[in-house]
Amino acid sequence: MNTMLWRGAIGLMAWLAGCFAATAQPSAPELRHGPWGTLRVSSFWLRTPETVIASAPLPDASEWIFAGLSPADATALLTSVGLSLTELPHTVITPDDDAPTLAVQVPADLRRHLTARTREVIYPILARSAFNPAHVTPFQVPSDAQLERSQLAPALLSALRELSFTVRGQRLLVDADLLLPLATDADQRRLLLRLLHRYEALRVELLRETLDQADAANTYWNPHGEDPLTPWLERFATSPQLESTDIGNLLPPLPRRLLHSFPDAANSPADANCFWTSLNFFRRDPNDRLLPYQFEDDQSEATARAELAQNYTPATPPYAFGDVWALFVRDTPDARPRLIHLAVHLADDLVLTKNGAGKITPFMITRLSAVTGYYGWAQDLTVRVYRPRPGSPAMPAPAL
Template sequence: MMSRTSPKFPFTTFVSAIALVMPWLTAPAPVQAGTPLPSSPDSTSEVFGKMYQCHPGPWGQLEYYYIYLEAPPSLIEHFPMPNSVTKWEFPGETEAGLRNLFTRASLPQALQDYLLDSKNCVNRDGRITVFPPLPDLSVMTPAQRSIIYAELARAPENEFYVNPVFITSGSVDQWLGQSRLTPELREIIKKFTYMRGEVLAFSDLSAVLNYVKTDAEAKDFFKTMTRTRSLMVRLVVDDNTDLKSVIRYWSGRKRNKDIEPLVTSTIETEGTNQLDIIHLLPSLARRYLYGYPPMELAVMGRMPDCHWSSLNFFNYKPREYYLDTRLATSAVLENYNRIEAPFEFGDVLMFLNAQGNAIHSCVYIADDIVYTKNGENMASPWLLMKISDVQRIYSYEGQTSIQGFRLKPGVETTGGEQ
């Protein structure tokens, strides 16, 4: 399936289990993203095609620009194309409840009557399935979509509402700027976008399929829906660089490879003073960054999620049992200390909701940049993102806070040449 994020799976279970032993985790100190972390411009005001500067710090002088990733055709072939008929699943809902929902969304009374007419919906086994007609669906306002789609996101049967396409730039034009889609189709997609919390989203893949004209265009559209914004980050090194401090920071408390030759070689090379930080990451993170999960990872029965990615960050060979929530919980209990900001390279950051449940985890890199995988599925690549962008994705149900965890001294990572 082409779901991209699973905000509540499996991290609620994960942190609830930890909380049985560490009750403080259910009442975290509200460490909001960006405070006291270094503040940065709103990433929605930053545009594709420009270079930006990070705040100075022990990580050195960093600069970054935005790139867009798309899943390769070989991966797209494994995703089933959705049906072009839109359906809304409401398990455990009543007709009265749906009328209340549609009224809150300000749907016209005539449309409400049509949607709930027994000729146009299915009410069976405690589940109501509604089939909104395309003309009415296409003229819904973003505010109407936000209200109804938030309710649809509660049921896993509504795959593309539970896991929408997130447009973190806030601009459909930027998101689709380098795609092969026609201008007409881009404008249609724009009409179907809505706000999910604080981030622009798109869920109506089935509806938009009605507007494509050929099989090739349908495949291009489907591929484009995997487009994800990431950061490309470079370390600037020159005669003014505090070499000792930079090497100490990126060594991750000596858990990372020996990076000194990389940095000094860049300084001593005439005509260049920049080093892509992908070369400064541990081997596993370096291998997967900017890529989509290969099929061979599926043999474990579950695809890597953000938790697997975070806990394996310093490992040369991944510990596959981190896909088991119980064992991952045990690893955090035994191997990590709870910490507060300022964070360091390699620290695990958990995003907690108001109930204290972890809804996401990622790895702190530098300034306000993290290494993250936003979902347990093949359509979610490994990315570098602004903390604020990650937080906007996972804060659609309310305010989130950040809790840091750091590997205890002496904890072994899996071996191998880094």
């Protein structure tokens, strides 16, 4: 795709498209001052398009695979929360030729009546294995005030609260599949899916007062000198009444067109993930080998690791525009850290992220703490930062 066709007005259209999928009620704006200039930050909600969520099944959380635990340890864990294998269909498996462990099928009626304490003990352990995708990335439950405004039927609302649990200060939901039978009609199903598939994003604007430090800010947003015709300076110069410009206008062509949108045929591959989003940040021609499911086995993590090793170097503070935050976890104390997420540093604590592959989740700006909280709810993360090597394929050639 010719990225030049997406510059300027098209980038603005992409930003507006994201807004149409959003609901208002922004937070009170915050100001961020630094070498980037002055930013105004406010939050809003992005909702997955209804045409997407209508055909997307809620993840089935009925199978529990205790990867990393021996059958005896898994049995002891279940016993500690009052569950017995005599009431749970189970088998011993060796996932990926690893050590034997238990795979347990948990009937819907039993899951429905688990205590919050049981979920708080069992689900973080299940979330440490990619074999339990429903547990790895649970839904984040809105506040009570937001739930009350959701228009869900009382029985459905009560069930959602009973199925949720709290870990590390986050209110979470894994067993969302149990809620659909309680949605009494199409409208209730639609309201439930809209509630679950919404994401708090940040709208970020560069304020006109940044002109007071134009040289420093220009260096920050163009760290490699790839764009001598600086868009934000042009916008303020040609529009004397313009108070601010959206940060989307400062991004390279690819993230500019993706910002606050969801994958579709017009803007990105349908299976776009965080590796593709982050490691193509500056590229004019995206590397699609970073996408998942291009091979018989998903090789996107290995490809992302190779990209970081070849075209990036470890970075230390102060972090620069375009640095990449890498999140790693260890499945067992002796295991090699597994790369689970990448996000792009923009300024201060603001990052560009895509939390999950596919059409369900948006390309959005959020706080780094929100990303680490989302991916680190069940276990500790190792966080590293990488910077693109000038002259590498991760960087475009400087404009002439």
